[in-house]
Amino acid sequence: MFNTLPLPVVLQRQILGARERNQLSRLWQGFNLSLLSLSDDSHRVVVLDTQCLMTGAGNWRDDRMAFYAKSPLAMA
Numbered sequence: 001m002f003n004t005l006p007l008p009v010v011l012q013r014q015i016l017g018a019r020e021r022n023q024l025s026r027l028w029q030g031f032n033l034s035l036l037s038l039s040d041d042s043h044r045v046v047v048l049d050t051q052c053l054m055t056g057a058g059n060w061r062d063d064r065m066a067f068y069a070k071s072p073l074a075m076a
Contacts (some may be wrong), residue, residue: 002035002045002046002047002048003035003048003049004036004047004049004051005031005051006050007024012024032049035047
């Protein structure tokens, strides 16, 4: 099982120019698209699109879990 990765805000804030931010976003989305395509080749591979989940409804991010357990997703 694999999951996509949301682009960390920390990386976005390090880049000042709009053009460079767009390039970083395109590269990151390309990486996530490559991860998603892994499930096309085998029915045994599952890829969870966490970027899609995190931008939808609900509280998926838990800062305490990210800090203490190195797991940024909320348990409930």
